[in-house]
Amino acid sequence: MTTGDGEAAERPSGVQSIDRAVAILTAFSRARPVVGISELAKHTGLSRGTTHRLVSALASHGMLAQVPGSSAYSLGPRLLGLSEAARDQLSLDVQARPVMTWLRDQTDETVGLHILDAAPSRRTIAQVESLQALRRTYTDLGAAKPPHQGAPGKVLLAHAPADVIDAVLARLPGADVRLADELARVRADGYAISLEERVRGVVAVAVPVRDHTGSVSAALSVSIPAVRAGRDELVALTPTVRKAAATLSARLGHAD
The missing domain is CATH 3.30.450.40 (GAF domain)
Incomplete structure (x- = not known):
């Protein structure tokens, strides 16, 4: 059984979820620092519902942050610490x-x-x-x-x-x-x-x-x-x- 946009209705595997989360994170860039759910869904090819669930999960871990007064998101504060660790290496x-x-x-x-x-x-x-x-x-x-x-x-x-x-x-x-x-x-x-x-x-x-x-x-x-x-x-x-x-x-x- 599939959803209307062709995605599998069953819960995605752990690896698939990681792949999708990475796709969402890499949708952000210096040229595109703030992105809404609809645009993220379009960029990644995921349904709006799946995108919203993944964005909410990423936000709960500080990987994304909702822009105040907006429904759009930006990269989150937890990435700053990770980027410093990466920069050292x-x-x-x-x-x-x-x-x-x-x-x-x-x-x-x-x-x-x-x-x-x-x-x-x-x-x-x-x-x-x-x-x-x-x-x-x-x-x-x-x-x-x-x-x-x-x-x-x-x-x-x-x-x-x-x-x-x-x-x-x-x-x-x-x-x-x-x-x-x-x-x-x-x-x-x-x-x-x-x-x-x-x-x-x-x-x-x-x-x-x-x-x-x-x-x-x-x-x-x-x-x-x-x-x-x-x-x-x-x-x-x-x-x-x-x-x-x-x-x-x-x-x-x-x-x-």
Whole structure:
């Protein structure tokens, strides 16, 4: 026997109830912070009655909250505590290490993790070194470096806000047009390559890492002694580096 809208009349299983509750919670977003029962039912494909029962249950646990003076709902206060616990475990330093180790093992080269600070400067915040005798080693972890130099810096700068890019270009008279064109290529290609640009004898490829907002929050790089690789070898590595970056982005909450 089925209801008029095709849903099973019998009480849904525990797993099905969880699936439906998750569907309701994910109907909320920054663009849609307040949603009514009818809209939730339409978004999830559930009947209005089923939606109302699930919303009431979620509200009783603090996962949803009825907006004062309205029949609509917003996400509830209990999610704040859960989000803080999640944030602690979704931080770059916690999530990056196993991904960086995997990438090091796949390439047998040194892997670096880089961020852009407010200056803006590029900072290398972590590395997993190659096990080869001749290898790239970051001896200046945390030190500020020019954001326009090296593959990781170009990836971060290419995806920075326009005013940040303009400020950097303004500091480089005579090179601003060339750099602007290079950053546009990095955005189009999805990666950057450095051939002994910042450190003599070292070449590198870098790709962006995105967080739960979709913003580029870091760059992941593979650095190699120039005697072992050139442009062709770096380009050949990009699918593997991108795979690692996609894994790390997913760990940070990014969804394609």
